[in-house]
Amino acid sequence: MRQRGITGAPATIRDVARQAQVSVATVSRALSSPNLVREETRERVLNAAAELGYQPNRAARGLITGRTGNLGIVVPDLDNPFFTGVLKAVQAAAVQADYSVFVADSDEDPVVEEKLVRTMAQQVDGLIVCSPGLSDAPLLEVAAKSSLVLLNRVLPDVPAALMNAANGIEQLVAHLAELGHERVAFLSGPDTSWSNTQRRNGLRAAAPKHGLTVTELGPYPPRYEGGVAAAEDVLGAEVTATIAYNDVMALGVLARLREEGVRVPEDMSLTGFDDLVFAGLCDPAMTTVAMPVREAGRLAVELLLAGPGEDDAPVRQEWLDTKLVVRATTAPPR
Amino acid sequence: MRQRGITGAPATIRDVARQAQVSVATVSRALSSPNLVREETRERVLNAAAELGYQPNRAARGLITGRTGNLGIVVPDLDNPFFTGVLKAVQAAAVQADYSVFVADSDEDPVVEEKLVRTMAQQVDGLIVCSPGLSDAPLLEVAAKSSLVLLNRVLPDVPAALMNAANGIEQLVAHLAELGHERVAFLSGPDTSWSNTQRRNGLRAAAPKHGLTVTELGPYPPRYEGGVAAAEDVLGAEVTATIAYNDVMALGVLARLREEGVRVPEDMSLTGFDDLVFAGLCDPAMTTVAMPVREAGRLAVELLLAGPGEDDAPVRQEWLDTKLVVRATTAPPR
DNA sequence: TTGAAAGCGCTAACAC
DNA sequence: GTGTTAGCGCTTTCAA
Secondary structure, three states: OOOOOOOOOOOOHHHHHHHHOOOHHHHHHHHHOHHHOOHHHHHHHHHHHHHHOOOOOHHHHHHHHOOOOEEEEEEOOOOOHHHHHHHHHHHHHHHHOOOEEEEEEOOOOHHHHHHHHHHHHOOOOEEEEOOOOOOHHHHHHHHHHOOEEEEOOOOOOOOEEEEEHHHHHHHHHHHHHHHOOOEEEEEOOOOOOHHHHHHHHHHHHHHHHOOOEEEEEOOOOOOHHHHHHHHHHHHOOOOOEEEEOOHHHHHHHHHHHHHOOOOOOOOOEEEEEEOOHHHHHOOOOOEEEEOOHHHHHHHHHHHHHHOOOOOOOOOOEEEEEOEEEOOOOOOOOO | OOOOOOOOOOOOHHHHHHHHOOOHHHHHHHHHOHHHOOHHHHHHHHHHHHHHOOOOOHHHHHHHHOOOOEEEEEEOOOOOHHHHHHHHHHHHHHHHOOOEEEEEEOOOOHHHHHHHHHHHHOOOOEEEEOOOOOOHHHHHHHHHHOOEEEEOOOOOOOOEEEEEHHHHHHHHHHHHHHHOOOEEEEEOOOOOOHHHHHHHHHHHHHHHHOOOEEEEEOOOOOOHHHHHHHHHHHHOOOOOEEEEOOHHHHHHHHHHHHHOOOOOOOOOEEEEEEOOHHHHHOOOOOEEEEOOHHHHHHHHHHHHHHOOOOOOOOOOEEEEEOEEEOOOOOOOOO
């Protein structure tokens, strides 16, 4: 993949050493610990390296240092903007710290997920796992051997970047109560998902405080079609507002409701979670809870790079706030 | 990142060799070229490896074979579903072939893009580049030294996976003409973008055949805000239909037009490009040209893995068809 | 401040 | 079929 002049073979540290009239050890030092070589020597080495277009071979370096210079991230679905938002932040933070990033997409399949996590763990210095489907045991096992950070999932002694849906939900419930709603539906996502549990529990806790009664429906697939299916159930539920597990699902509900002649928000208020771009672009624009996707990605990388810390330091599981975004799908009930 | 029993150190090929009572060479063979060892021996090795949880060190293997087992992809924006669609397909195809994939996001900055391409080229066996902004010279330079495939961009002697916008445009123009439109606007994306040029030229070629007059407006940033800005110009252009550079931009146009009290499609037909999910979810649902994102990703990996082929074999630059998707933003002019 | 040399874990000749 | 051994390109003792 690299080349030295006409020969076609990439320049190695020996080529640089020869060109600069020094030993390979000196070249290595000039590049990795500049303060260990005389200024003039370093300059000679740097020039030689530049002339030959020398790039240290990362595999060789990794072999000896034990570090790869890579981070990894496993996500369930690259088509979901929520995860690509995290990915974008992760990759930006990684580049900043001179790491490269591997991605793997499990397509929401727990079996594939486990395989990907295991495979990846051995090629990276740290791994970020966003996998609602994977069970605890394999995750804990990998975490014991590798440097791993969980995103939106809590496991004992595993560092994690967490989005605190509870405070967004608190705001959401207050908002609906203030509009005058009393009976709302919650459209559940996958049972196994930590996020779904967190949202459901947050709702259960917040609703009574504001005099709201919650009807839990589902679970439904956390996708557009899931929302379409859920819309049927909503119509039979005698509620004036519907809280969908996420934005994509809410969009499905919106479409189906419209087909049924149910107007949003006049006949039914509707909200989502995530605040994906198109939540602001659909019509009517969606009231939703914004998740700190960017910050979470950045935080995950930070936790990874910070390493385990002192032996007795507590494992870092850090919470990020979420926030209600009021748009046009919520209004007073009729 | 790996571990052997209590010691904490990962098992190496020597540990396996000892455990299986064979030489390291035999272990290596049993794992990489099973047909070179006796069945019984192989089994012993495999058992030992499993017992120790042995995973070959890829850096060491790469050092000697010269191959990394990694592919890379550089995209301008992971927030754009067009690129994550490609990424998703790339990663699926890569895993299939037992490769891992690196991603890098240049944030549409040509300088960053060049740096990423160069850095990545040396850590992978093949690189997929989707970068509208990067100029030809550095790409050709990297292509000369590395195995590189271009996505939606043509450069001499560089393999490429290309989406043939022309046939989607042909259908689009025919559709508009059939509805009775005679004057249409084209909202241009970035001047430097190969895709934009291709779309613009396709339109210039197809329009006369169907009696359409095209007014070219822009360039505008290929984002939502770009569309919002463009909408102003559209209103002054005396056209009955507007063809936006892409879906995201079309969405901006749609929103602004609505604010102005211009109804789509009654007062103005509107189309996009890409057929992103939300093109089907917005209201009214967008008529657009679907790009074969999945197929292109798969093809790019295929081209990479196929390698350069015979010395005199022509470089493969393969075209994929695009297709008009008629939804609700197009109608006869008033 | 520099050089010589010993490996990191693995594969690929080359012998047997 | 299997073992011995020489490196792949680099970092890091240890001496000088």
